[in-house]
Amino acid sequence: xxxxxxxxxxxxxxxxxxxxxxxxxxxxxxxxxxxxxxxxxxxxxxxxxxxxxxxxxxxxxxxxxxxxxxxxxxxxxxxxxxxxxxxxxxxxxxxxxxxxxxxxxxxxxxxxxxx
Amino acid sequence: xxxxxxxxxxxxxxxxxxxxxxxxxxxxxxxxxxxxxxxxxxxxxxxxxxxxxxxxxxxxxxxxxxxxxxxxxxxxxxxxxxxxxxxxxxxxxxxxxxxxxxxxxxxxxxxxxxx
Numbered sequence: 535x536x537x538x539x540x541x542x543x544x545x546x547x548x549x550x551x552x553x554x555x556x557x558x559x560x561x562x563x564x565x566x567x568x569x570x571x572x573x574x575x576x577x578x579x580x581x582x583x584x585x586x587x588x589x590x591x592x593x594x595x596x597x598x599x600x601x602x603x604x605x606x607x608x609x610x611x612x613x614x615x616x617x618x619x620x621x622x623x624x625x626x627x628x629x630x631x632x633x634x635x636x637x638x639x640x641x642x643x644x645x646x647x648x649x
Numbered sequence: 650x651x652x653x654x655x656x657x658x659x660x661x662x663x664x665x666x667x668x669x670x671x672x673x674x675x676x677x678x679x680x681x682x683x684x685x686x687x688x689x690x691x692x693x694x695x696x697x698x699x700x701x702x703x704x705x706x707x708x709x710x711x712x713x714x715x716x717x718x719x720x721x722x723x724x725x726x727x728x729x730x731x732x733x734x735x736x737x738x739x740x741x742x743x744x745x746x747x748x749x750x751x752x753x754x755x756x757x758x759x760x761x762x763x764x
Contacts, residue, residue: 540692568752577739577754578693627692629752635695637683638743638752642692 536562536632540641547618547648555613555644557628563608564630568638569601572625584611618648651676653742655755663763668712668727670758672740675721682723683741683752684714693739699723710734735762 537560547553557567565586570578582603583591590603600622602614615622628641656671674680681700685693697708704716714725723740740755 535695538692577756579754580751583751625690629693632695635698637695637698639695640685640693643690645690 535635536560536630536639538564538567538628538630538639538641540628540644542644543642544645545647547646549619549648550617552614552616553618553646555615555626555628555646557611557613557630557641559609559630562630562633564611565608566631567605567611568629569603569611569613570627570629572627572643574625578627581613586611615646618646620648622646623648651680651742651753653740653753653755655738655740655758657758658756659759659761661761661763662730664732665729668725668730668734668760670725670738670740670760672723672725672755673721674723674740674742676742681743681750682714682716683743684708684712684723684725685739685741687737687739687757689736696725696738730760730762732762732764735760 539558541556567584569581571581572578580593581596584603584605586605586608592598605611625643627643629638632639652675654673683698684696687693696712697706699706699716707713712727716723738758741752743750743752
């Protein structure tokens with residue numbers, strides 16, 4: 535099935551710095567990607583929908599200026615956490631529609647820790 | 650509005666015994682339903698999906714789920730648990746059968762398997 539490669543798998547950064555997370559669709563084109571956030575022992579919450587060549591659609595309550603999403607090509611979407619703070623520490627996961635299974639394939643996730 | 654309720658936050662079984670993870674959904678339209686599994690600090694893996702075809706859906710690793718419209722349920726079962734099945738399981742609903750629809754996640758059920 536379709537594979538989404540997500541990097542880095544974990545990152546530790548200092549408060550006030552920015553962190554970029556990449557998601558690449560391998561062997562298929564993903565015109566749309568989804569970005570989720572997962573707090574410890576909780577479910578996934580959709581943050582935004584990333585559309586190739588256009589602006590991302592953010593869910594209510596998600597700060598657009600803090601979580602910058604870029605989807606410049608059909609195989610790459612990035613999420614940049616700007617001016618990170620400890621409360622941004624979380625597990626971030628991307629997802630794309632699997633063209634073969636008609637399901638959704640997920641990246642392996644990124645554990646962000648802001649100190 | 651669509652929603653997903655996973656009735657048990659934790660389920661504990663002995664190895665070799667049956668597994669039942671319960672899920673009820675609410676949807677105004679014909680839903681697509683999924684079960685995903687997540688191992689610690691990992692992404693999500695699709696177990697199975699229902700998209701208006703057969704109501705009994707067989708997935709990977711011996712799991713299956715039955716879509717019951719009258720009960721608005723999509724419970725996940727496995728005849729015999731294995732130690733490697735210990736993980737977090739998410740029931741997910743997506744409205745409609747086409748396009749890039751948002752996924753709504755249940756709160757998750759943590760499955761523990763004891764020797």
